[in-house]
């Protein structure tokens with residue numbers, strides 16, 4: 001479809017601009033409420049890098065307000081009826097960020113394990129963040145987005161027994177469905193497992 | 204758009220067929236992993252009604268296999284790239300269910316709080332099921348789907364303290380954004396709060 005081709009063209013343009021300014025960039029995809037904003041907050045709090053963020057949501061500015069407390073370089077995108085960000089939206093958001101003043105850019109995509117897979121944004125890496133509270137089968141159920149990701153984060157591991165989820169089953173699915181993808185197990189509330197993930201981001 | 208108009212036409216047709224057979228029907232929308240399948244399982248286990256189910260997922264038959272253990276009247280729909288069920292897919296699924304043999308039909312939609320809002324399926328009622336583990340702002344962030352729902356279920360209330368979520372905030376959002384929608388607070392693992400919700404379904 002033309003939409004996908006047009007998006008790839010714009011994503012390449014975004015990538016060119018980010019590289020020109022030497023900004024390392026990440027597309028944080030994942031399920032609704034999996035912990036995307038919390039993990040970005042933890043990174044900003046623990047890193048000495050200058051961080052910019054684009055928050056993507058269907059409506060409102062909840063995530064924008066949370067990030068705004070930690071960095072001035074943040075832009076909100078409301079997608080309205082669209083259930084994913086695309087490279088065109090990101091292109092306009094980049095115009096509003098002073099790329100000279102940041103080292104890292106996180107783009108928090110709309111919570112959805114389907115459509116974001118088809119719309120790369122032009123970032124260096126793509127990460128898919130899910131939570132054990134969603135059950136142990138979300139990787140099997142949504143293979144395409146995990147195959148597009150460079151890393152998978154399985155968050156809220158502190159709650160696995162309380163939802164009756166066997167983390168080994170999730171690990172097996174990741175190894176089967178996306179064997180070349182880095183896998184991190186985290187608890188973003190206590191910070192457990194985040195060090196390894198942040199080292200991979202800065203790697 | 205024509206797609207939406209065409210969908211409404213087919214949804215009316217589905218509704219006509221279901222009413223002809225006297226089948227009470229429900230569209231279970233909601234976030235990924237919020238507890239939709241678990242709540243349907245609980246209903247089948249506790250009710251004396253004959254239940255049919257259409258399970259909608261992007262890929263695989265995980266939910267189908269779970270429901271198959273409880274009722275023979277179950278059909279799986281794989282939506283592939285689509286992040287929502289539509290009336291056309293449901294029309295074909297209905298052809299595979301013996302509607303004479305069931306009293307209730309549950310349609311478990313794809314986990315997504317955006318697009319299902321625009322695609323009614325022709326059921327009597329629409330329910331939106333979210334979980335406290337997704338945070339306390341998912342109603343504010345996705346107003347459209349909650350305004351389409353006849354009832355909202357906030358599930359996994361047993362975990363609210365562990366994710367730092369204030370249920371009162373969610374209740375306030377529901378009263379503000381969709382004041383005419385019935386609200387149920389549940390813990391589908393222990394069964395707490397399900398009686399009231401099931402009474403509303405059978406009401």
Ligand SMILES: Nc1nc2c(ncn2[C@@H]2O[C@H](COP(=O)(O)OP(=O)(O)OP(=O)(O)O)[C@@H](O)[C@H]2O)c(=O)[nH]1
Nearest residue numbers: 032033034035036037038111156187188189338365
């Ligand atoms: N117990 C526990 N709670 C967590 C963890 N990570 C995040 N939370 C909680 O989960 C809820 C959702 O976290 P967010 O960071 O808002 O999730 P999100 O993915 O950004 O959500 P959306 O942007 O709405 O899709 C909040 O109440 C967090 O406090 C974790 O590792 N363990």
Ligand SMILES: Nc1nc2c(ncn2[C@@H]2O[C@H](COP(=O)(O)OP(=O)(O)OP(=O)(O)O)[C@@H](O)[C@H]2O)c(=O)[nH]1
Nearest residue numbers: 134135235236237238239240241314359390391392
């Ligand atoms: N603690 C707790 N766990 C729950 C509750 N309801 C469901 N779970 C668990 O949450 C996970 C997801 O439940 P499912 O019923 O598969 O959720 P779903 O909405 O059908 O998921 P998808 O079809 O993948 O979108 C499972 O591990 C369940 O055991 C609850 O009320 N409390």
Ligand SMILES: [Mg+2]
Nearest residue numbers: 036037063108
């Ligand atoms: Mg967020």
Ligand SMILES: [Mg+2]
Nearest residue numbers: 239240266311
């Ligand atoms: Mg399910």
Ligand SMILES: [Zn+2]
Nearest residue numbers: 083084115286
């Ligand atoms: Zn989409």
Ligand SMILES: [Zn+2]
Nearest residue numbers: 083286287318
């Ligand atoms: Zn959609």
